[in-house]
Amino acid sequence: MRLTLILLTAVTVAVRVPRVQAEAGETASAMPKVELIKEETISERKLVRYEHGSLAEWKYATPQRDYFYVEHPKKPLGGKAPLRVVLHSAGGGGQSEMAQNLTPARAHIIQAYVDYSSYGLFLDCRANQPVDWWWGHHSILKMPDLYTKELCPTEKRLLATVKWAMRTFPIDPNRVYLSGISMGGSGSLGLGMCHGDVFAAISVDVPAGADHALFRLRNGEHPDAPPVFNFSAQNDRWSKGQEQLIAYCQTNRHALAIAWGPFGHTSDASVFDAGVYEFPWLSIRKDEAYPVFTGASTDNNYPGFQNVTAPDQKGQINGYFRWKNITDTAGSFAMELRLEKKTELHKPAEPPVSATADVTLRRLQRFEVHPGKSYRWRFVAGETPAQSGIVSAAGDRLLTIPKLKIADTPGQLELTPN
Numbered sequence: 408m409r410l411t412l413i414l415l416t417a418v419t420v421a422v423r424v425p426r427v428q429a430e431a432g433e434t435a436s437a438m439p440k441v442e443l444i445k446e447e448t449i450s451e452r453k454l455v456r457y458e459h460g461s462l463a464e465w466k467y468a469t470p471q472r473d474y475f476y477v478e479h480p481k482k483p484l485g486g487k488a489p490l491r492v493v494l495h496s497a498g499g500g501g502q503s504e505m506a507q508n509l510t511p512a513r514a515h516i517i518q519a520y521v522d523y524s525s526y527g528l529f530l531d532c533r534a535n536q537p538v539d540w541w542w543g544h545h546s547i548l549k550m551p552d553l554y555t556k557e558l559c560p561t562e563k564r565l566l567a568t569v570k571w572a573m574r575t576f577p578i579d580p581n582r583v584y585l586s587g588i589s590m591g592g593s594g595s596l597g598l599g600m601c602h603g604d605v606f607a608a609i610s611v612d613v614p615a616g617a618d619h620a621l622f623r624l625r626n627g628e629h630p631d632a633p634p635v636f637n638f639s640a641q642n643d644r645w646s647k648g649q650e651q652l653i654a655y656c657q658t659n660r661h662a663l664a665i666a667w668g669p670f671g672h673t674s675d676a677s678v679f680d681a682g683v684y685e686f687p688w689l690s691i692r693k694d695e696a697y698p699v700f701t702g703a704s705t706d707n708n709y710p711g712f713q714n715v716t717a718p719d720q721k722g723q724i725n726g727y728f729r730w731k732n733i734t735d736t737a738g739s740f741a742m743e744l745r746l747e748k749k750t751e752l753h754k755p756a757e758p759p760v761s762a763t764a765d766v767t768l769r770r771l772q773r774f775e776v777h778p779g780k781s782y783r784w785r786f787v788a789g790e791t792p793a794q795s796g797i798v799s800a801a802g803d804r805l806l807t808i809p810k811l812k813i814a815d816t817p818g819q820l821e822l823t824p825n
Contacts, residue, residue: 438571450509453479467560471535476505478527487579489525494591501531542594544619555626581693588612596620603630608691610636612676617648631769634662638676641710642669660767662699668721681754682726695732699767700725705759727758740774745817761814776804781825784808788818
């Protein structure tokens with residue numbers, strides 16, 4: 408297998424004290440009066456349309472009226488429920504996206520809509536063009552200096568609506584997910600990757616560009632970015648910038664699993680690599696640590712935008728790694744790491760039986776990492792001789808450990824202060 412664009416040479420454990428973007432707190436939480444407009448039932452799910460005006464704090468040049476839909480669980484499990492936030496493509500709107508994704512055919516091919524126990528929040532950016540178009544990125548392009556640190560009005564409105572839904576319905580705050588197709592994928596990357604304090608994970612299908620996300624990520628410090636699951640086609644004229652996003656995530660150790668192929672601008676993510684497509688991304692929690700894999704020996708090399716001659720015209724990065732949290736206390740941390748087995752996948756695939764990769768642990772909840780202190784690490788997997796060592800934390804609270812050998816037999820990574 409070919410290696411990825413950028414290879415790091417160690418396993419890294421990261422803890423960062425986040426500084427949330429300017430105005431991402433109070434102004435992103437406040438919400439104007441929300442009016443219930445109508446209720447209906449589609450595919451046995453209750454749908455409610457809400458409308459609202461805008462707040463002066465959002466700084467729209469002209470006050471506007473917006474709407475969104477809330478989709479209620481089809482099969483409530485009791486207690487707090489997950490929330491799926493959905494951003495529509497340029498070819499649709501909040502209402503049409505909501506209706507399309509409740510059809511059995513669409514629910515079958517897009518994994519974001521399979522969970523019947525969750526709430527769905529369908530937002531809109533079509534009604535108030537051009538200021539809201541491309542989920543705010545077009546506004547950023549017009550005034551990049553203004554929005555280097557400050558969120559644009561559309562971003563503020565979207566975050567406020569998400570937080571309103573979390574306050575209004577019995578939502579599990581650790582299970583809020585963001586997804587979108589095409590323009591909605593671009594917006595999901597731009598809005599979600601800098602707000603790991605809100606979203607547990609992100610899934611995007613043929614995202615129409617990565618510039619929104621790269622602009623936000625490169626300006627200011629942010630909470631740990633949510634894990635991203637990305638389905639892109641290198642021959643899709645809309646999906647520019649995926650190689651830059653891959654490189655940025657690898658260099659800065661953000662969790663990205665991506666699958667690609669010469670499939671064009673399709674909304675059927677099931678045609679992509681099964682390892683990425685079948686990842687249970689709706690099980691990721693915001694209150695649990697997750698690993699970031701970089702420089703894996705099993706990665707393919709993304710061919711680049713509209714490059715039809717490079718090798719690996721169909722491939723994946725980080726598609727087959729799986730994990731489970733075991734221990735996360737102030738004095739010790741343990742996580743199970745393994746590769747997905749062929750028998751666990753529903754679609755045909757040939758997952759590797761072993762891999763070497765660098766691993767960054769993010770969203771550590773209780774395990775304490777202090778600059779300048781040393782930590783002992785150990786990785787145990789069945790009868791394989793244990794890998795171990797001692798590393799020191801740098802000033803940015805990063806721990807770098809030599810590459811791990813991970814197999815389809817579960818292994819346990821353990822960390823303790825030295």
